[in-house]
Amino acid sequence: MEPRQTQREPPSRASSLATRLFVSATAWVVVILLITGIVLSSVYRSASERAFDRRLNLYLRTLVADVATPDEPPDKQMQSLGEPLFELPLSGWYWQVTRTDGDKPDIRASRSLWDKKLPRLEEQGNELTAAGIRIGYVEGPEGQTLRIVERPVDLGADGKFLVMVAGDASEIFEETRAFDYYLGGTFAALSIVLVLTTIFQVRFGLAPLKRISDSIADIRSGRAERLEGEFPVEIAPLARETNALIDANREIVERSRTHVGNLAHAIKTPLSVIVNEASARSGDAFATKVLEQTHVMRDQVAHHLERARIAARPTIIGTVTEIAPVIDALRRTMEKIHRDRGIMIDVEADTSAKFRGERQDVEEMVGNLVDNACKWAEQRVFVEVLVERGSGSATRGGGEGGPMLRIIVDDDGRGLSPDERAKVSRRGARLDESKPGSGLGLSIVVDLAALYGGSLTLGTAPIGGLRAELVLPGV
Missing domain, CATH: 3.30.450.20 (PAS domain)
Incomplete structure (x- = not known):
């Protein structure tokens, strides 16, 4: 995409x-x-x-x-x-x-x-x-x-x-x-x-106006959260209204998250009751059909709630996340999850890499990719983070020519053919039912990356398996 x-x-x-x-x-x-x-x-x-x-x-x-x-x-x-x-x-x-x-x-x-x-x-x-x-x-x-x-x-x-x-x-x-x-x-x-x-x-x-312009640019790039400092009487109302707008934007996003979380709990609980009741009547054809459709409903609800949750996040102004600590934390977590298979995860991340967005979003995107690579890898997963400056790509809030992050996740598994790569990016698509998951991971990554003005592409890794290349706005 x-x-x-x-x-x-x-x-x-x-x-x-x-x-x-x-x-x-x-x-x-x-x-x-x-x-x-x-x-x-x-x-x-x-x-x-x-x-x-x-x-x-x-x-x-x-x-x-x-x-x-x-x-x-x-x-x-x-x-x-x-x-x-x-x-x-x-x-x-x-x-x-x-x-x-x-x-x-x-x-x-x-x-x-x-x-x-x-x-x-x-x-x-x-x-x-x-x-x-x-x-x-x-x-x-x-x-x-x-x-x-x-x-x-x-x-x-x-x-x-x-x-x-x-x-x-x-x-x-x-x-x-x-x-x-x-x-x-x-x-x-x-x-x-x-x-x-x-x-x-x-x-x-006009120096105060230039100072406000620079301050707003700092807020947008994540170097500041509000307009700070003293301004002349003629400019002070503009600074106050701008800060009030930023605060209102943050409150709207937080309320949206709360409502999404409440809705998720409200829907998941009845679905869990239905699943339990249907599971108790495993021999009944009607119960089997209800159980099948309930799983479909659960996947659909999870997908749309996730999209509703992530859609509000990129609207927050001035949020910046350092990438290296996130990748290192994911490496430790995934090694523990897949320790019984002996998967080795190598990381090579630029310490100056910063993501123009929230930590939980980049954790979710990269976490899905690394988890997927660990599921299909034979022995090794390699994660690389590069910073490309002045790439000329237009990103949300970044303008043209801003820095871009390129997060590459390679595994040494069997890889995917071009047709299979196109298929797995679609919502709910799974190529192997023996592997755990709902088939929503890559779809969520694609949707969330697009909301930030980024992209996800799949290719062939130099170590033999699948390469997932995630492009996101940087700072």
Whole structure:
């Protein structure tokens, strides 16, 4: 019979939750810092533009004042700006005053313009602000971007003028770019600090969950029986409920055993009375038939009660049994039972072998196999226990790839043919009525091994008889 497959053990929920929290927190940190950086960069650019515009407006008011005092000598007009860049050719800083009420515009401009002209914002569709000015960006004489401010001035009889002052906008762009570099560096360092802080918080904040996960794994593998230790207030209810679930599971199994035992006694006693009464009338055909059917009933009841009893056992969490002491005790018992035949039982057991289940179950399985081998052996029975780690078999509670126990029982008897091996594994089947027993031993071993996710296979022993190979989950 092949081992029954169970579902793959799910990955650690604590680590999965930690990963999701870390990714989520990191994403939020990046998004928040990115939005904050964009807002701060925009605010700083606006502040730089306002500072630049205040400087242009100062020059503009000075020019408007000069235009509004036409009685000023020509050599003194437009000389009070005090900015050497207006004198440097094509410096990026220009002013220009255009008379707009004549047939031919009269243009006066800073020396820095040479023979160039400034484009008019009015022609580009810019509207006047509440302060009566237009402001925006234009392309300058040398292709540079200029920040320009212009104001129409109406002096009545003295004429209409358009006063313009422009400055190189690269100052704004360079200041904003430098600020962005500093801001990016600062936010990068801040992001690293926040990510490290998040890692620290997630790692240590979820440590109790990881501890619970490890403790449950220890309970399942038999290294512990309960969740022990102190847990944070948020996790303590989970630990209490888990321990309560384990206790409830144990109580259910114990009650099931008690009921099975009571039922066994309740049924076996009436059957024994019937057998005794029928045996007292051995010459009666009816009594003989009753006796025959009573034996069948007794075997059936024994089988099903045994199955009911063993079905509950593998549900107990965290039970582990050392195999070597069990095998040694069985060897001594079987040698005493079969001492009149001189059967020698040799044992070779790995001292580290541990069974993931209860002692009475492994005693029953191995005991049936060893007893059966002793019945059919000529002189010798050999028992070997091996531990196979990472075998990849799926077992109940063991996950995939856990250790497996391989218990081999060989005898030097006549052995069995393939057809006979298939027959003896069936419930109640017996090949030789001269040997004592009900024929349920191997069937019980097969059923109990299957409940633990193991298997029993029969083959030919190297010493000449039958080989029974029992595979069970280990630790």
